[in-house]
Amino acid sequence: MAVPVAFFALFFGYPVAAIVARGLRPDGQWDLGHAREVLTDPVTAQVVGFTVGQAAASTALTLALALPGAYVFARFDFPGKRLLRAVVTVPFVLPTVVVGSAFLALLGRDGLLDEAWGVRLDTSLWAILLAHVFFNYAVVVRTVGGLWGQLDPGQEEAARMLGASRLAAWRRVTLPALAPAVAAAALMVFLFTFTSFGVIEVLGGARYVTLEVEIYRQTAHFLDLPTAAVLTCLQFAAVTALLAVHARTVRRREGALRLVDAGRTARRPRGAAQWTLLGSQLVLIAGLLLLPLAVLVERSLAGPDGYGLDFYRALAAAPDAASGFAVAPLAAVGTSLRYAAVATLIAVVVGGLAAAALTRRAGRLVRGFDALLMLPLGTSAVTVGFGFLIALDEPPLDLRSAWLLVPLAQALVGVPFVVRTMLPVLRAVDERLREAAAVLGASPLRAWREVDLPMVRRALAVAAGFAFAVSLGEFGATVFIARGDEPTLPVAVTQFLGRAGELNYGQAMALSTILMLVCAASLLALECVRTHRAGEF
Amino acid sequence: MASLDVTGLTVRFGGHTALDGVDLAVAEGETVCVLGPSGSGKSTLLRAVAGLRPVDAGRVLLAGRDVARVPAHRRGVGLMFQDHQLFPQRDVAGNVAFGLRVRGVGKAAARERVTELLELVGLPGAGRRAVASLSGGEQQRVALARALAPEPGLLMLDEPLGQLDRGLRERLVVELRQLFDRLGTTVLAVTHDHSEAFALADRVVIMAEGRIAQSGTPVQVWERPASPFVARFLGFDNVVPGTARGAAADTPWGPVPLPPGTPPGPCSVLVRPAGVRLGEPRDADGGGLTGTVAARTFRGDHVVVLLDMARGPRAEAACPLRSAPEVGERVAVGFDAADVVRLPPA
Numbered sequence: 001m002a003v004p005v006a007f008f009a010l011f012f013g014y015p016v017a018a019i020v021a022r023g024l025r026p027d028g029q030w031d032l033g034h035a036r037e038v039l040t041d042p043v044t045a046q047v048v049g050f051t052v053g054q055a056a057a058s059t060a061l062t063l064a065l066a067l068p069g070a071y072v073f074a075r076f077d078f079p080g081k082r083l084l085r086a087v088v089t090v091p092f093v094l095p096t097v098v099v100g101s102a103f104l105a106l107l108g109r110d111g112l113l114d115e116a117w118g119v120r121l122d123t124s125l126w127a128i129l130l131a132h133v134f135f136n137y138a139v140v141v142r143t144v145g146g147l148w149g150q151l152d153p154g155q156e157e158a159a160r161m162l163g164a165s166r167l168a169a170w171r172r173v174t175l176p177a178l179a180p181a182v183a184a185a186a187l188m189v190f191l192f193t194f195t196s197f198g199v200i201e202v203l204g205g206a207r208y209v210t211l212e213v214e215i216y217r218q219t220a221h222f223l224d225l226p227t228a229a230v231l232t233c234l235q236f237a238a239v240t241a242l243l244a245v246h247a248r249t250v251r252r253r254e255g256a257l258r259l260v261d262a263g264r265t266a267r268r269p270r271g272a273a274q275w276t277l278l279g280s281q282l283v284l285i286a287g288l289l290l291l292p293l294a295v296l297v298e299r300s301l302a303g304p305d306g307y308g309l310d311f312y313r314a315l316a317a318a319p320d321a322a323s324g325f326a327v328a329p330l331a332a333v334g335t336s337l338r339y340a341a342v343a344t345l346i347a348v349v350v351g352g353l354a355a356a357a358l359t360r361r362a363g364r365l366v367r368g369f370d371a372l373l374m375l376p377l378g379t380s381a382v383t384v385g386f387g388f389l390i391a392l393d394e395p396p397l398d399l400r401s402a403w404l405l406v407p408l409a410q411a412l413v414g415v416p417f418v419v420r421t422m423l424p425v426l427r428a429v430d431e432r433l434r435e436a437a438a439v440l441g442a443s444p445l446r447a448w449r450e451v452d453l454p455m456v457r458r459a460l461a462v463a464a465g466f467a468f469a470v471s472l473g474e475f476g477a478t479v480f481i482a483r484g485d486e487p488t489l490p491v492a493v494t495q496f497l498g499r500a501g502e503l504n505y506g507q508a509m510a511l512s513t514i515l516m517l518v519c520a521a522s523l524l525a526l527e528c529v530r531t532h533r534a535g536e537f
Numbered sequence: 538m539a540s541l542d543v544t545g546l547t548v549r550f551g552g553h554t555a556l557d558g559v560d561l562a563v564a565e566g567e568t569v570c571v572l573g574p575s576g577s578g579k580s581t582l583l584r585a586v587a588g589l590r591p592v593d594a595g596r597v598l599l600a601g602r603d604v605a606r607v608p609a610h611r612r613g614v615g616l617m618f619q620d621h622q623l624f625p626q627r628d629v630a631g632n633v634a635f636g637l638r639v640r641g642v643g644k645a646a647a648r649e650r651v652t653e654l655l656e657l658v659g660l661p662g663a664g665r666r667a668v669a670s671l672s673g674g675e676q677q678r679v680a681l682a683r684a685l686a687p688e689p690g691l692l693m694l695d696e697p698l699g700q701l702d703r704g705l706r707e708r709l710v711v712e713l714r715q716l717f718d719r720l721g722t723t724v725l726a727v728t729h730d731h732s733e734a735f736a737l738a739d740r741v742v743i744m745a746e747g748r749i750a751q752s753g754t755p756v757q758v759w760e761r762p763a764s765p766f767v768a769r770f771l772g773f774d775n776v777v778p779g780t781a782r783g784a785a786a787d788t789p790w791g792p793v794p795l796p797p798g799t800p801p802g803p804c805s806v807l808v809r810p811a812g813v814r815l816g817e818p819r820d821a822d823g824g825g826l827t828g829t830v831a832a833r834t835f836r837g838d839h840v841v842v843l844l845d846m847a848r849g850p851r852a853e854a855a856c857p858l859r860s861a862p863e864v865g866e867r868v869a870v871g872f873d874a875a876d877v878v879r880l881p882p883a
Contacts (some may be wrong), residue, residue: 039731051875402686430622432618432620432621432622435587435609435616435622436616436618436619437624437639438588438589438608438609439588439589439609439612439614439684439688440610440615440635440687441610441611441639442610442635442639443610443639444608444609446639447610450624450635450639454624454626455625455626
C-alpha cells in the first residue's frame with residue numbers, strides 16, 4: 001500500500017496542492033475574499049448547474065443505451081464479436097477535440113446530416129449528450145459486461161425454478177450481483193462527463209460551459225490563476241462528495257460472487273426477441289459509434305482533388321518551418337506508443353498493488369484510500385498538467401525535461417481504471433482458495449501469484465488495455481508537459497487543428513485516423529491475448 | 538508425523554463464542570474425529586489449528602512446539618476443505634503438485650509424486666483432466682491427494698465424505714482408514730455423521746456449543762454416552778429424566794429396570810430401541826406399561842416403531858420384521874435392563 005500512497009502523494013497531491021496554493025495565496029498570504037467572490041457569482045452557479053445537469057443526463061442516456069449492449073456482449077455469441085468489442089472501445093480513447101470535430105462534421109453546418117436532411121444539432125444539448133454517449137459506451141459495456149459474462153447463469157436459472165419470471169429473476173438475482181459494476185460504471189461516466197472538456201469546448205459554443213472548460217479558460221486565456229484555483233477547489237469538493245456517496249453505495253453490495261469462465265456463458269441468440277436485441281444494438285453501434293469514425297476517415301481521405309492519400313503523405317514529410325513541427329508528424333506515433341506503454345506499466349503496478357491492498361484490508365482508512373484513488377479522474381487534467389510544471393521543476397524533483405513526466409501524468413489517469421476494474425474481481429475471489437494455498441505452504445505473496453493472479457488475469461488485461469488507451473488519448477495534462485520536439489498524437493492533432501487551411505485540417509483528420517487505428521490495433525491485440533489466456537481456464 | 542496438543546483454545550466471533558476453552562490431544566499416528574452438529578465449532582477448531590483463524594486464548598502445540606506465531610503456510614499441516622477448494626484454473630496434476638511446487642520440489646520429482654498419489658487415491662492417469670470435469674467423489678480424491686502431497690505432519694479433514702453418495706462413502710471410509718494406517722499419518726477429522734466418525738477414528742471427540750462434551754473410543758461413546766445431549770446427537774431418542782432407586786428408575790413412562798450396580802439418585806435414563814420389548818396387551822390393569830403404535834419405519838433388517846405411551850413422551854422400539862405391530866395397535870411395553878443406560882441428569 002505504501003507504493004501507491006507515495007505515488008499519489010508525489011505526483012498528484014503535491015502538484016495539485018502547488019497550483020491551488022499558487023492561486024489562493026498569491027503573495028504568500030491566504031486570500032479567501034476572492035474565493036467568496038467567485039463562489040457567489042451567479043455565473044459560477046450557472047456553470048455548476050449546467051455541469052451537473054449535462055453529466056446526469058449523459059450518464060442516464062449512456063446507461064440506457066449501453067446496458068443492453070453489455071448484456072449482448074456478455075451473453076451472446078456472434079461472429080465478429082471480438083472485433084466489435086475492440087471497435088466500441090476506440091471512441092473512448094480518441095482525443096476529445098477530435099471527437100468534437102467528428103461530431104461537428106456529422107451534425108454541424110455542412111455536416112452529413114445537414115447535407116442529407118438539413119438537420120443541425122451542433123448548438124444543441126443533444127450534440128453534447130450524443131458525443132458523451134459515444135465516448136462512454138465502452139465504459140459501461142466493458143465494466144458491466146466483463147462481470148456479467150462471468151456471472152453464473154445457473155443462479156438465474158435457480159431463481160426461475162423457484163417461480164421468478166425471466167425479468168424478476170434478472171432483477172432479483174443478476175441485477176444485485178451487477179450493482180457494484182453498474183455503480184462503478186455510472187460513476188465513471190458521470191465523472192468523465194462532469195469534467196468534460198474537449199467535447200464542450202468544440203460543440204458547446206459560448207452557451208454551454210462546464211467547470212473544466214471554465215478552469216481552462218481562466219488559466220490559459222485570462223491567466224486568472226486565483227479564479228481557476230477556486231474553481232478547481234470547487235470541482236475537487238464536488239468530486240470528493242460524489243466519490244463518498246459512491247463508496248457508501250458500493251460497500252453495501254460488494255460480496256463474493258460465483259464467477260465462471262465467461263466463454264461458457266455466452267451462446268448464440270435464440271428467438272426473435274434476442275435477435276432483435278442484438279440487431280438493435282448493432283444498429284446503435286453503427287449509427288452512434290461507427291458513423292462519426294467513418295466521417296473522420298472520409299474527411300482524412302477527401303483531398304482537394306478527390307479521394308487520396310495526400311494528407312497521409314504530407315504527414316511523413318520532413319518538417320519545415322511553416323509546419324511548426326520539429327519532427328515529422330508521423331514520429332508522434334512512436335512517441336505516443338512508447339509513452340503509453342510506460343504509463344500502462346506504471347498504472348498496472350501502482351493500481352494492482354492498490355487493488356490488492358484494498359482487497360485484503362478493511363477499515364475507514366482503506367476506504368478513504370479507495371476514494372482517493374479515484375480523484376485524478378475528477379480533477380481537471382489542465383490543473384494536473386499545469387501543476388506538474390509548477391511543482392516538479394526544482395531540485396530534488398526537477399523532472400521538467402525528463403521524458404518520464406508525460407507517462408507519469410498519463411499513468412495518474414490510468415490508475416483509477418486499473419483499480420476499478422480489478423477490485424470487483426479480486427473481491428470476488430473466494431477467500432478459501434487463498435486459505436487452501438496457505439495450508440499447502442504458499443506464503444501470502446505466493447498465494448496471490450498462484451491463486452488470485454490466474455483468476456484476475458482477464459481483469460488485469462482489461463485494466464491494462466484501459467490504462468493504455470487513456471494514456472494514448474490523454475490530452476489535457478500532456479499538452480502542458482510534452483516537449484515540443486516529442487509531441488504525442490493528440491497533441492499533434494490539436495497543433496494541426498489550431499492552424500487554418502484545408503491541408504492542416506486534413507492532416508489533423510489523417511493523424512486522428514492513425515491514432516484511431518493504433519488504438520484499434522492495440523485493443524484488438526489485447527482481445528487476442530485475452531482469449532489465448534482464457535484457454536487455460 | 539507430529540502430535541497435536543490443544544489447550545484452552547478459545548475463539549470468538551463478535552459476541553458469539555465459537556470455541557470455549559477446548560482441550561484436545563492427538564497422539565502421533567492417531568486418527569481422531571471431532572463429531573458435532575453444525576455450528577458446534579468443529580470447523581473453527583480446524584481453522585484455528587491450521588492458522589487460518591486468529592485465536593483469542595489458549596495454545597496450539599504441533600510436535601510439542603507452540604505455533605502461535607507461525608503463519609498458516611509454515612505450520613506444515615494439511616487441510617482438506619469441506620468443499621475441496623480445488624484451484625479451478627489448474628488441472629488435476631497442477632492441483633496435487635501445488636504444495637510441492639511452492640516448496641521448491643523439482644519438476645521431475647513432483648511429477649513422480651503426483652503419479653504415485655493419484656494411484657493411491659484411485660485416480661491413476663487423471664493428471665491432465667480439468668477440475669471442472671470431475672465428479673464430486675473424484676474431486677474429493679484429488680483434494681485428498683493434494684493435501685497429502687507435501688507429507689503434512691498433521692492432516693486435517695473437514696467433512697471429508699460429506700458430499701458423497703452412500704455407497705461411495707462407505708467404500709471410501711474403509712480406504713481412508715487403511716491409507717492412514719499405512720502412512721502412519723496423524724489425522725484430525727471433523728464430521729457431523731457419527732457412523733462416518735466411528736468407522737474412521739481411533740477416538741472420537743463430541744463437541745457441543747464450542748466445548749467438548751465427550752471423548753473416547755467409538756465403542757465407549759456408543760455404549761456410554763456422557764450426557765443426554767450426546768445420546769440424542771448419536772440418534773438415541775429414548776432419553777427421559779428419572780430417579781434411580783436400586784433395580785429400577787422412576788420415569789414419566791413408569792418404572793424402568795436398571796442394570797445391576799447402578800447408583801441411586803436423580804438422572805437421565807436412556808433406553809436403546811433394541812431394548813424395548815413389545816407384547817400382547819394384558820388386562821387393562823395388569824400393571825404393565827402400554828402404548829399405541831403411532832408410526833412404523835422400515836429399516837431393512839428391522840422396523841422402528843414409534844409408540845404413543847400411555848404416560849410420558851413417545852418411545853422408539855426396534856422390532857424384527859415379522860413381529861412388528863401395525864399402526865394403531867395397542868401393545869404392552871417392556872424394557873430390557875441390559876439396554877438401559879443411566880446418564881447424568883440433563
